[in-house]
Amino acid sequence: MSLTPGDRIVELLGQWSDGPVPDVVVEPDAEMLARAVAAALVARLAAAQAVHGTASVVLTGGGVGTAVLRHVAGLAEEPAPGQDVDWTAVDVWWGDERFVPADDDERNEKGAREALLDRVGVPPQRVHAMPASDAGFAEPEEAAEWYAGTLADAARDAGAEGPLPRLDVLLLGMGPEGHVASIFPHSPAASDDRPVVAVRDCPKPPPTRVSLGFSAIGSAEEVWLLVAGEGKADAVASALGGADPLDVPAAGACGRRATRWLLDAAAASRLPGAGG
Ligand SMILES: O=C(O)[C@H](O)[C@@H](O)[C@H](O)[C@H](O)COP(=O)(O)O
Numbered sequence: 001m002s003l004t005p006g007d008r009i010v011e012l013l014g015q016w017s018d019g020p021v022p023d024v025v026v027e028p029d030a031e032m033l034a035r036a037v038a039a040a041l042v043a044r045l046a047a048a049q050a051v052h053g054t055a056s057v058v059l060t061g062g063g064v065g066t067a068v069l070r071h072v073a074g075l076a077e078e079p080a081p082g083q084d085v086d087w088t089a090v091d092v093w094w095g096d097e098r099f100v101p102a103d104d105d106e107r108n109e110k111g112a113r114e115a116l117l118d119r120v121g122v123p124p125q126r127v128h129a130m131p132a133s134d135a136g137f138a139e140p141e142e143a144a145e146w147y148a149g150t151l152a153d154a155a156r157d158a159g160a161e162g163p164l165p166r167l168d169v170l171l172l173g174m175g176p177e178g179h180v181a182s183i184f185p186h187s188p189a190a191s192d193d194r195p196v197v198a199v200r201d202c203p204k205p206p207p208t209r210v211s212l213g214f215s216a217i218g219s220a221e222e223v224w225l226l227v228a229g230e231g232k233a234d235a236v237a238s239a240l241g242g243a244d245p246l247d248v249p250a251a252g253a254c255g256r257r258a259t260r261w262l263l264d265a266a267a268a269s270r271l272p273g274a275g276g
Contacts, residue, residue: 022240022259026268030228033264034064037226038071040262041169044222045085048168055168056091058212060181061108062173064226069115076120087120091154091165095172096181096199096211097130099140106206107132128154130210140198144210148196151216162219163195170220170255174227175204178235178248182211189213190246214245214252223255228264236263237270 027033041057048055059065076087098106109129117127128150131143154165172180182199183189189197195216199209217223227236238248240261245252253259268274 022254022261024240024261024263024268024271026263026265026274028265030064030067030264033226033228033262034067035071037064037068037224037262038075041068041171041224042072042075042079042085043083044169045090046083049086049089052166054089054091055085056093056166058093058095058167058170058220059108059112060095060171060173060226061111062226064228065171065173066111066115068171068226069112073116073119085120087122088126090122091126091128092117092122093128093151093167094130094212095170095217096209097132098206099131099133099143099198099208099210100206101134102132104132133208140200140208140210144194144196144198147210148194151195164216164219167216167220168222170217170223172217172223172225172250172253174225174232174235174239174250176231176235178239178243178250179204180225180250180253181217182209183214183249183252185247185249190249190252195219217253218256220255222258222260223253224260224262225250225253226262227267230266230269232267233270236261236267240271 027036045055045057076085094108097108100106130147131137137143137146148163151165152163155163158165160166174180177185179185182202184203187199189199189211192213193215194213197211197213199211201207202209235248235250239250243251
């Protein structure tokens with residue numbers, strides 16, 4: 001990845017931040033961003049497998065997130081030396097999902113299967129989709145509770161402490177008002193402690209969803225925020241400037257070991273030192 005603009009921004013952020021400083025990397029445009037993130041993701045998953053034997057990734061919907069998956073599928077066809085991911089040993093989770101029927105084009109799961117999962121052959125038992133509205137749960141609250149139970153079962157099977165398994169990389173898109181997963185500004189999900197929450201009356205359609213909460217997002221080893229476009233520039237600057245997560249939920253999305261803001265130049269254009 002090109003690091004020059006990102007390094008400059010990290011240096012500036014270090015002057016204002018009290019907590020762990022996020023990494024900020026800026027690529028020239030959305031396409032180059034998606035390619036760079038795909039390469040970084042493959043390297044990170046391969047490294048996790050070298051240490052643990054398995055890897056886990058939490059997927060996002062959205063244009064950049066889905067483009068990343070397409071590029072990952074391309075890389076899987078011609079893996080670089082030492083960066084060969086064994087897709088039979090990758091657990092796939094989701095950060096949020098629309099509570100609509102399984103075959104609805106709005107499903108993040110559907111997009112991810114088409115872009116990557118069906119192409120690399122992740123075993124069905126490792127694809128942990130959030131329930132669709134026709135999967136036997138009448139209400140999204142039941143679906144959220146079931147997903148929390150699935151996470152807890154995986155944690156227990158792996159001998160982890162607590163209700164969440166090791167999540168190596170958690171990918172998030174961000175909306176122009178700063179929402180991440182389906183945690184929207186000032187919504188109940190933004191102040192809910194549960195790992196998985198039902199979301200109703202979502203300001204962006206479809207209105208009914210299931211989302212990881214901040215407690216699950218913050219349990220991930222690394223959180224990667226994938227953001228492209230000028231329309232996101234204000235929210236990026238607010239989140240990195242220390243906004244209240246109730247106002248700008250992306251500000252509350254931090255990984256245990258690393259938080260990486262992976263931006264295109266337009267999304268980074270209002271950061272200090274970016275010249276925007
Ligand atoms: O309905 C949603 O909530 C969106 O799908 C959302 O979560 C998406 O990931 C971001 O808005 C970023 O999307 P883009 O990458 O397309 O800008």
